[in-house]
Structures are given as structure tokens and as C-alpha cells.
Amino acid sequence: MKRLGTGIGWRPEIADAVERMPGIDWVEFVAENVCPGHLPDSLLRLRERGVTVIPHGVSLGLGGADRPDEGRLTALAERAQALGSPLVTEHIAFVRAGGPLTASPRLEAGHLLPVPRTRDALDVLCENVRIAQDALPVPLAVENIAALISWPGEEMTEGQFLYELADRTGVRLLIDVANLHTNHVNRGEDPAEALAELPLEAIAYVHVAGGFERDGVWHDSHAHPVPRPVLDILTDLASRVSPPGVLLERDENFPEPAELEGELGAIREALEKGGAQSAPARTPSARALSAQAPAADDLTRQRLALAQTALLSALVAGTPVPEGFDRVRLGVQARALAGKRADVVAKVAPELPEILGTAYRSAFLAYAPGHPMTGGYRRDALDFAEHLLLAGRPEDTAARRALREWWLERSGPAPRSHRPTVRLARATRRVLLRR
Numbered sequence: 001m002k003r004l005g006t007g008i009g010w011r012p013e014i015a016d017a018v019e020r021m022p023g024i025d026w027v028e029f030v031a032e033n034v035c036p037g038h039l040p041d042s043l044l045r046l047r048e049r050g051v052t053v054i055p056h057g058v059s060l061g062l063g064g065a066d067r068p069d070e071g072r073l074t075a076l077a078e079r080a081q082a083l084g085s086p087l088v089t090e091h092i093a094f095v096r097a098g099g100p101l102t103a104s105p106r107l108e109a110g111h112l113l114p115v116p117r118t119r120d121a122l123d124v125l126c127e128n129v130r131i132a133q134d135a136l137p138v139p140l141a142v143e144n145i146a147a148l149i150s151w152p153g154e155e156m157t158e159g160q161f162l163y164e165l166a167d168r169t170g171v172r173l174l175i176d177v178a179n180l181h182t183n184h185v186n187r188g189e190d191p192a193e194a195l196a197e198l199p200l201e202a203i204a205y206v207h208v209a210g211g212f213e214r215d216g217v218w219h220d221s222h223a224h225p226v227p228r229p230v231l232d233i234l235t236d237l238a239s240r241v242s243p244p245g246v247l248l249e250r251d252e253n254f255p256e257p258a259e260l261e262g263e264l265g266a267i268r269e270a271l272e273k274g275g276a277q278s279a280p281a282r283t284p285s286a287r288a289l290s291a292q293a294p295a296a297d298d299l300t301r302q303r304l305a306l307a308q309t310a311l312l313s314a315l316v317a318g319t320p321v322p323e324g325f326d327r328v329r330l331g332v333q334a335r336a337l338a339g340k341r342a343d344v345v346a347k348v349a350p351e352l353p354e355i356l357g358t359a360y361r362s363a364f365l366a367y368a369p370g371h372p373m374t375g376g377y378r379r380d381a382l383d384f385a386e387h388l389l390l391a392g393r394p395e396d397t398a399a400r401r402a403l404r405e406w407w408l409e410r411s412g413p414a415p416r417s418h419r420p421t422v423r424l425a426r427a428t429r430r431v432l433l434r435r
Contacts, residue, residue, distance in 0.1 A: 002086050004052060004205055004245025006264060011250070015042035017257040023264065026052035028089070028247055031075070032059055036082040047083055055079040057090040062128045062142065063115035064094035065101055065305030073135040080138050087139045087204060089174050090132070092125065092165070097312040101305035107312050108373040110341050110380075116151035116307065117161040122168075123296040124304050129169045141172035141204035146182035146211075146220035148333045152324025158189060159197025172204035175243075177233040178220060182211060184229075185218035186329075191233045195240060205245035208234060208267055217332055223252035226263050231270040238274025246271060316372040338368040341380065349381035355402045356394060363388065382411050 005025030010018055018027060019042055027046060034040065034055070047053050060072050080088045093112035098104045115121050133140050144162060156164070158180075166173055175198065180191040208231075210224035226248070237243065248263055313319040315334045321327050342364040346353050353360040367387055373380045385407040394400050 002052075002244065004247075006268060007052075007205075007245060007247040008260065008264065009056075009247060009249040009251070010043060010046075010053075011254070012040065012042075013254050014250070014257070014260070015040065017260070018042070019045060021257065021261060021264075024051065026054065026245060026247070028054045028056045028249075031055035031057040031079050031088070034079060036075075036078040039082060043083065052086060053083040054085050055083070055088050057088065058112065059095055060090045060132065061093065061095040062090055062132060063092050063121065063125050064096060064128075065124060065301045065308055066096075066099065068128050068132050068135070070135070073132060077136050080136065085138060087141055087172065088136055089141045089143060089204070091143045091145050092162075093145045094308050094312075097305065097309040099305075101302050102309045104309060106374055107309065107316060108375065109312055109316065109337065110344065110373055110377070111337050112145045113308075113312065113315075114145060114147040114149065114151065116304075117154040117156040117158065118151075119155060120296075120300050120304055122156075122161060122164060123300055125165060126168045127296045129165070129171050133169070133171065139172055139204075141174045143174035143176055143207065144179050146176070146179040146186075146218075148186050148217060148336065149325065149329045150187050157194065157197060158183065159194040162194075163197055163199050166199045166202040171202070173198070173202045174205055174207060175203055175237065176207035176209070177237060178207060178209040178211065178226070178230045178249075180233055181227075181230045182218045182220045185213065185216075192236055195233075195237055200241040203241060203243055205247060206234065206237065206243045207247055207249055209249040217329075219336070221252070222249050225255075225259075226266065231266060234267065234270045235274040235277070238271045239277040240274075242275065242278070243271075313372075316368075318369045334369075338365055341368055341373065341377075344377050345381045345384065348377045349385075351406050352381060352385065352403075355399055355406065357399075359394065363393070382407060386411070 006023060007026035007028060008018055008021065008024055010027040010029045018024060027043075029043060034043070043053055055076060057072075057076050060068055060076070062068060076088050079085070091112050092115055094109070094115060095112060096106060096108045099106045115125060129140065129142065142165070144158060162173060165171065177191070180194055183189045184191050208226055209220065209222045210226045210230070211218055211220045211222070212224050213219070234246070246267055248260070248267060250260065307322070310319070310322045311325070314321050314325075314330060315337055321330050342361055345364065346360065356363060364384060367384055371383065371387065385403055388394065389400070389404055389407060392400075394403065
């Protein structure tokens with residue numbers, strides 16, 4: 001595995017600062033936010049300078065019951081090829097549920113949700129990973145996620161689950177030490193135990209990020225400074241293995257460049273401290289060929305689909321909480337999903353908070369529980385606007401007119417023409433239809 005060094009998550013808001021930062025060996029970008037035909041100039045300049053650029057997917061849903069979508073895999077492959085990336089990364093998570101396997105409507109989480117650590121889920125995940133590996137032009141690495149909730153009846157620890165996944169498929173691992181800390185606070189899992197059980201030789205690189213604690217729950221926000229416990233887990237990892245690369249993630253509330261550089265410095269110090277405590281290298285384990293791992297049959301996929309759909313429906317559609325889950329924690333997760341959904345819709349459609357003003361967030365949070373997301377965030381924004389208009393809202397006439405124009409502009413198969421003759425014909429048609 002190529003040694004990557006120290007990196008930072010590339011985001012448009014800090015693109016200029018990242019280009020000027022000293023000691024940046026590589027960057028990672030959210031794959032779904034970049035179009036191969038219109039690559040950001042900043043990423044191209046970094047690539048031309050010899051900085052490694054890696055696409056990081058968030059919507060593939062490898063831990064879901066369905067097989068990976070060919071279109072999403074093609075999109076990941078195109079981004080890797082366009083930037084000469086040595087690998088691509090995704091998550092061990094499910095992000096949608098429902099559909100043909102359950103004969104129910106498709107639901108989108110808009111977030112990474114945990115996979116049950118069971119044999120059924122592992123069989124499905126392994127097959128999905130092999131499908132993705134076959135479709136991608138470069139190696140795949142998959143990331144452990146943070147979670148607020150635990151599945152009942154789990155059969156393995158996180159370390160055991162990741163070990164078997166890597167052993168059965170040969171997939172690389174992206175270990176997020178911030179997520180290990182999150183799971184320690186939220187689920188009582190010991191980070192040191194997880195590290196001890198990992199196939200360390202399979203690590204492709206490491207994520208480091210910040211969060212915050214509220215009412216005994218750790219929120220993996222990627223919008224706060226990296227706390228000391230996360231750096232301590234990184235030091236523990238570095239005492240066991242020298243990770244090929246370490247990357248700082250920040251998605252919101254971007255501080256001044258000097259503060260980010262300070263966090264990168266703290267990451268390097270944690271690595272050096274761990275390296276000074278390093279134990280003898282562990283002998284790599286033998287890897288099974290991926291062909292030897294059993295494929296998940298349709299019945300296994302259906303069982304997983306039913307379980308994931310029941311959970312996701314409880315989180316986003318207000319259906320009863322499945323047996324064995326912590327109702328309080330599910331409530332926290334449901335509110336977090338709705339809040340994130342409101343935030344992302346506001347970014348995707350910034351006109352909505354401009355039109356609705358301070359009423360935007362409360363209106364969206366009131367709308368979300370009864371209207372789960374079934375498509376992407378752009379579709380979600382349109383559905384929300386349509387819901388308000390059908391309810392005769394907002395009450396302010398000018399705001400309602402602006403919202404209606406915004407919705408009409410974007411809801412058709414093609415943008416509305418602004419030519420006077422076309423606009424006159426459209427207005428005449430509306431008058432005639434009202435008669």
C-alpha cells in the first residue's frame with residue numbers, strides 16, 4: 001500500500017487554504033459533490049503538484065440489503081480515473097431501505113446507519129464489497145462508522161466484524177478513530193479492544209475528526225476541534241502499526257487556517273508518540289480468496305432488508321420502534337436525522353431559507369416526520385416546497401409567490417423559459433385553466 005502521509009479533507013469552503021497549507025501530502029473529497037466533467041480547479045492544481053487525491057463515497061450503501069447500484073459504482077470509478085486516484089473509499093453502512101425486497105416504498109436515510117454485526121449482514125456486506133471491487137478500477141477501502149444506536153442480537157464485536165470482512169474479501173480498511181471514540185461513548189465499546197482485534201495490515205489510512213457530547217451522547221459532527229480522547233486512540237493505533245496515511249476531516253464551522261494547521265500538528269504529535277511506544281510488528285494474517293466466501297442468498301438479503309426497513313421507517317416515518325431497540329436512543333437518532341436533513345436541504349436549495357426566513361427550520365422539522373425522503377436532497381427540497389404550497393403557506397403573499405415561482409422553475413423536466421412570448425403563453429394558460 002502506498003504511503004500517503006498527512007492529509008486533510010478537501011472542501012470548497014477551505015479549498016484556497018488547503019492549497020496554501022504546508023505539509024499536506026494528500027487530500028480526500030466527497031465523491032458525490034464533484035462532477036468528473038467539471039472538476040474543481042483547486043483539485044486539479046493539487047493533482048498537478050503531485051498531491052494524491054482520493055474520492056470518498058457516502059451514498060453507495062454497501063451494508064444495505066440490495067446489491068450496489070451500477071450507476072453509483074460507475075460514478076465512483078469515473079472520479080477515481082479523472083484524478084488518477086490510487087484507491088476509492090466508502091462506508092460500512094446502509095443509507096436506504098425498502099423497495100422490491102420488502103414490497104414497500106424506498107426510504108432514504110440521508111445519513112450513514114450501522115449494519116447489524118450478524119452473520120447474515122456480514123454475508124451480504126462481503127458480497128456487496130466483492131461486487132464493488134470488481135466494478136472499480138482501483139482498490140477499495142471501507143470505513144467503520146459512528147453510531148448512536150445498537151442493534152439487538154449482535155453476534156460479533158466491531159473488531160471481529162471488520163477482521164472477518166477484510167479476511168473474506170481482501171478489502172482495505174479505513175479506520176476512523178473518531179468513530180471508535182463515538183462508539184465508546186454511545187455504545188460502551190472499548191476502542192483498545194477494537195484495535196487489538198483489527199487486521200492492522202489491512203489499514204489503508206486513518207480518519208481523525210471532532211465532535212461534541214450532549215446529555216451523555218457523543219455527536220460525530222465533523223464541525224468541532226479534535227478532542228484529546230480521539231488523539232489518544234490515534235496514539236494507541238500508531239503504537240500497534242504505522243498507518244500509511246492519516247487525514248483530518250472537517251465539514252462545517254471551518255476555523256481559520258492556522259487552527260486547522262494546529263490540529264494537523266497535534267495529529268502528527270500523536271503519531272510520533274505512538275511510534276515511540278510501538279510494539280513489534282504483528283505478522284500479517286493469511287487472506288482467504290474472495291471466491292471462497294459464500295454468497296448471500298436472496299432469503300438472507302430479504303431478512304436483512306426487512307430488519308433495516310423497519311429500523312429506518314421508525315427513524316424517518318414515525319412507525320413503531322422495532323423490538324429490542326432503545327426507544328430513547330432512536331428518538332435522539334430520529335431528531336438528528338431530521339436536523340441534518342434540514343441543514344442539507346438548506347445547502348442544496350439556499351433559496352428556501354431565504355424565502356421562508358426564520359420559519360424555514362421549524363417548518364421543515366414539522367414536515368419531516370410525516371414525509372420521509374424517498375429520493376435525493378434536491379427532490380426533497382421540491383417536495384417540501386410543494387407541501388407548503390398545497391397547505392397555503394407561507395401566509396405572507398409575497399413569500400408564497402416567491403416560493404411558487406421557485407418550485408415551478410425547478411419542478412419541470414426542463415428550466416422554465418424567460419422569453420416574454422413564452423411567459424405570456426404560460427400566464428394565459430393558467431388563466432384559462434382557472435375558468
